[in-house]
Amino acid sequence: MTDSNVIVVVDPVSSAVYFGNAIQAKGYRAVALISVKKLSASLKRLQDLKEFQHIVYAEDLDSAIELLSRLRVCAVVPGSDLGVCLADKISNYYGLVGNLIETSLSRTDKGSQKATLIRKGVAVGWGIEMEASDDKRETLKLLKYPVVVKPCRGTGSRNVKMCTNISEVDESISNIRNNAEARGDEERKVLVEEYLGGEEYFAVTANYGISGDKQLICFAVYEKITRGRSPSVYKNIRSLPLDDGRAQFAFRYVKAVNAALDFAYGINDVELKIGLRGPLMIEQNGRVPGALVPKLIGLCTGVDCYQLALDIYLGEKVTPISSLVFQRHFCICCLISERSGVVEKINGLEEVQNLKSFNMMSLHVDVGDHVDLTLDFLSSWGMVFLVHDDLDVLQAESEVVHEKLSLQYQSRRV
Template sequence: MARRALILIEGHPRGNGLLYVQAAQRLGLHPITLSADPAQYDYIAAERVEAIRVDTNNLDFLIHECSRLGEIYDIAGITCALEKFCATAAKLCQYFDLPGPEPASIEQCCDKFTQRKLLAEAGIPIPAYCLATNATEVESSAAHIGLPVVLKPAVGSGSRGVRLCGNIDELAEHTTYLLGGKHIWRSPPRILVEEFAQGPHYCIDIMGNEVIGISALDFCRPPHFVYRELAYPAVLTDDEHNRVADVSLSCLRALGLGWGPTNVELRWTKRGPVVIEVNPRLPGSPAPQLVQLASGVDLITEHVKLVIGDEWNLRRSKSQTAAARFLVADRDGILDWIGGDSRAAAVPGVAEVNLYVQPKTPIVRNGDVQDCLGHVIAASPTRARTKAMLQQAVDLIDWSIPPFPAGKG
């Protein structure tokens, strides 16, 4: 009998890639990663994961490779850890008649402008928005909405290219950044100009049509949206929880989602919950670890079960508080050293310390997820205790980033 295999389209160098590999192995599957550059994922070599080099932007090449693998293995399912390849994975599932989401729903959700239109048509509260393709349209859109506004690429993730602009100079500066060649576009440049919804930020994790958890997300100082801390569960009244859950589930209906995982981000404003964006995938690490520590639900394992046609189990078996603090670079330069992680990991209640970078790594901050050097996770029965343990661990970690040599920054 052929060995059952799980095909992973690309991986994730800092996030869920290794977790998907480990979940597949626990379920008795043979994980195979198809990647344009398998070497970018350190865990591929460390865990001796089978990886095949293929152009993952070419659907025909992927179909050919999966067909070839199907002659060797029993392909149980196909999925991915990166939003960029969610629609591709869905198309492959459809082609090979495997369990998966509707590709068209995934594609329209990954386009933030199309997503905005569909949410607005469904009456779901969202920020005021306009689409712009050049500097003149950005300026007129901002004038129409009123400053401050948020500029963001219509397609993308990880807060890449996202900035809060409070005045005309900041607006012009970031427009130049986005359109002047510094930002890498995966498609023709389109900028979403939107109202800045002010209020606490929440992330809602959904599997199928069931809300699994709601977390509170804090960012570092504006104007960028760099993660600082994520905590499960968020402190909400019963009414607030129900309203957040109801709005989040309404997003699924508006976007034709509901198969597998969805992550909704919203802010609680003066007019209640306002949806910032909907992601047709699991949140990135460390969110899945926090959900598991807090509730006992292993989002990644249960997603893999769904992908291979097995029955999942979303029953909660714990009731704890879990939180993660992100270690954020404070300057540009060459990372000289980073340490204290072993002492931090030894703090009672600390579940994970993960450093993303090694010494001699160039650090260039762009105001996005790549500014993070690592994270620390702690969990306990109470919120206050978790926060105290987390702070104690973070205080033990330090690093040095001398500036780039003159002329090389």
């Protein structure tokens, strides 16, 4: 692999694994640069690298530059939250299009995100970053409960807990700090934050450069359920029309968030709630959204998010897409396991596949596998993707998915 024009995707996970074919379609060689070799099982299953022609392993900038030294690196793309900081550093080293390395942390660390927004005058709920349960303990006693405790660098709502008193906060902090899957102290930092009321949404934005041009390319609402102290058990993710009043209201806020966090180039998503105080950020994700949302945007609008992102990072002259309309809509049904156990049978597969809106299905379990109780996004046992031009059809058929598609468990031995 020498003297090749390549595009590097750093730590591609979930939707970003599909950059491989998009890169090759543009006439470049696709390189997956892996900086984190040891992923949790739930993330590892989302890192299928078969579309990439080359896979290299580098934990830091120096080793990455050494491995890439014989190549002509033409663009660098962050493939997950794990890869944002290193992608920024590599693009800066080569003088390529990318976001500022000085503010990379504010695009990856949830505590830093909140602090940056507060400093720059963008509305956001309060949060306290903690490194040990005893740190700032006196402050915890004064909090208005409930609060949410989460890892500053977590993903998929893993280890996110709602707490109603200081004892539950202590327990949640301890669980994060003792998490066997955490990679170093950075992933053991904890954010204690205000619990926000209101409906939860995400907005996907194309950011065209330091000129400030930004475009809303997807707006969707989350339907979640609370299980015990786990507030983010995903059930459905539904796209909404871009001219919906909530979408336009949220986008004005999201533009301010991205500007404050110096996200000038590429496609990212911002999760937020809209309540009595208006839109307030939950978190910003400095890479393309997961759950195959880029592919679904393409199915519904004709816009190829992968080609669009690559054009931006390649420094092509890209302007906002005219007349961007969702001709169809999507619903992502996240499959919820009601208990742990060994799968004996999966019910309802044929009925779901025969739905008018059925597009595709991704199951993470098979007969004979052990599944855990679903407590977050990553512990969902699969996803069903529905696409249709009628929102009412999507609503009705998503209910069918959750009613019919279920796990039958082996009997427990006494």
